[in-house]
Amino acid sequence: MSTIYLIRHCETTGQAPDASLTPRGEEQAQRLCTQLLELPINHIISSPYRRAIDSIHPLATALKLPITHEDDLKERRLSAVPLDDWQHHLRQTFSDPDYTCPGGESSRIATGRITRVVEEALQQQDESILVTHGNLLSLYLHSIDPTFGFEESLQLKNPDIFKVTRFQQQTIIEHLESF
Incomplete structure (x- = not known):
């Protein structure tokens, strides 16, 4: 059995990578x-965005663990141009995994990024924390449980914690209560 924890970053000042x-x-x-100090954590892997790193830095310091930056955990780019009706487009990406906005990344490609990182972490047989962003996390949860869709993604909190356990080829996701 392997376990990892997926964390959505804490409250931030904006969406830019350096926010x-x-x-x-x-x-x-x-x-x-x-x-999280109550958990037996061996590795910390984070999106390279400042808000993700800053969210987990206190734990890394307390555990004396380095934070590995993983580009594939960065937030999914919905569009390269501002969208007045961005929620409409985001909703569509949950029903059509290949839908893309101008200069954006499809759900299929973004989900592939986070899935690769999660799978590698689960294969390590260590307990790891992966820190990422709301939309990317939602796409991963949707890939495991199709009932987790657009509306559920809007209910994610900052921060939010999910426990992912792999037991004999079955992936189990549990939403943990955060303060």
């Missing part, structure tokens, strides 16, 4: 550290 955590997000990162 920092808000003061509330910094408090959340400290509380997330306290909550």
